[in-house]
Amino acid sequence: MNILYDYQIFSSQKYGGISRYFIELVRHLSAQPGIDAKILAPCYRNRYAKALTKDVIRGFHVPEVPRTGRLLTIYNRIISNHWADGFKPDIIHETYYTDNPIRRSNGAVTVVTVYDMIHEKFSHYFHPRDKTAVVKRRAAERADHVICISETTRRDLQYITGLDSCKMSVVYLGVDLLEGSEEKKGRNLIGQPYLLYVGNRRGYKNFDRLLTAYGIRRSINEHCKLVCFGGGKFSSSELRAIARLGLPEGRVVWIEGGDGVLAQLYDHALAFVYPSLYEGFGIPPLEAAARGCPVVCSNGGSIPEVVGDAGEFFDPYDANSIAIAVERVISDSERRKELRALGKQRVSRFSWSSCARETYKIYESLM
Secondary structure, three states: OEEEEOOHHHHHOOOOHHHHHHHHHHHHHHOOOOOEEEEEEEEEOOOHHHHOOOOOEEEEEOOOOOOOHHHHHHHHHHHHHHHHHHHOOOEEEEOOOOOOOOOOOOOOEEEEEEOOOHHHHOHHHOOOOOOHHHHHHHHHHHOOEEEEOOHHHHHHHHHHHOOOHHHEEEOOOOOOOOOOOOOOOOOOOOOOOEEEEEOOOOHHHOHHHHHHHHHHOHHHHOOOEEEEEOOOOOOHHHHHHHHHOOOOOOOEEEEOOOHHHHHHHHHHOOEEEEOOOOOOOOOHHHHHHHOOOOEEEEOOOOHHHHHOOOEEEEOOOOHHHHHHHHHHHHOOHHHHHHHHHHHHHHHOOOOHHHHHHHHHHHHHHHO
């Protein structure tokens, strides 16, 4: 079976969950006899893809040059169509949503993965000219099969678009253990007790309510810091919000770094807090659980589906609910111990090998 993954996510995303998903798929599937799985990305920016061998990815890594995205897309589309004709794929798996897919050849079957329905359910957080929801719908309708990364995403996609349920399947993502180890290691980079938040803080990620919850409970903010990893430095509005809450300088901390830094932060945090209003899957809680970090999380979207009984849940629209859940965990060592044990069990259900195996079954059924 010849499986082709297109250039889209690799030319637009340096790092990120979607590109990691396809990297893991191609790594696992290309290692199996009788399968030729390739990424066709004539010019790509993705850092994960740089580690792939030439027999798995066809293309060249290029530096990011401002205002060249449109030209890069046009070039990739033209060259990919030419290369795809020579590769003769049986399956074309589109890595994102487009109105200009790689031209089918050799009777190829097309698959698209839908990651979430955030643009549809939270459209007010996006620019009016953002066409992601429209293009996503057309891509899903055009594809021979749609893979959803959670039952929540599948259900929301069907409700919003009316897509035939027979055309959709659910395949869960895997989780990386960072640094390749579950063992605690390294020092506490913060030097004091802290709560950990990871990633983008804008819009539906709901960081503003977490910040409010942290600020209104002295039992929390006097006991531990709030550490934010990644997502860019604090904006001026975030700094003003911190000041309005009367939090002393240095109680809310921003830090960045690679997987090694993140692993150490998970290792020593009192708890990982995930306040997102909605996720199509949500990898960070599983990463935290894999490192033995207690998870306190929202009950929105697919988060309860993925986390199961391995989290302390709260209503993400209620800052007081967030504060109560956080306080319950940080004040109770037995509850933290229980969440660590439950987290280890939960993580074992999500592996990239299983993700690749279930995806391949879908390819086979389409053939």
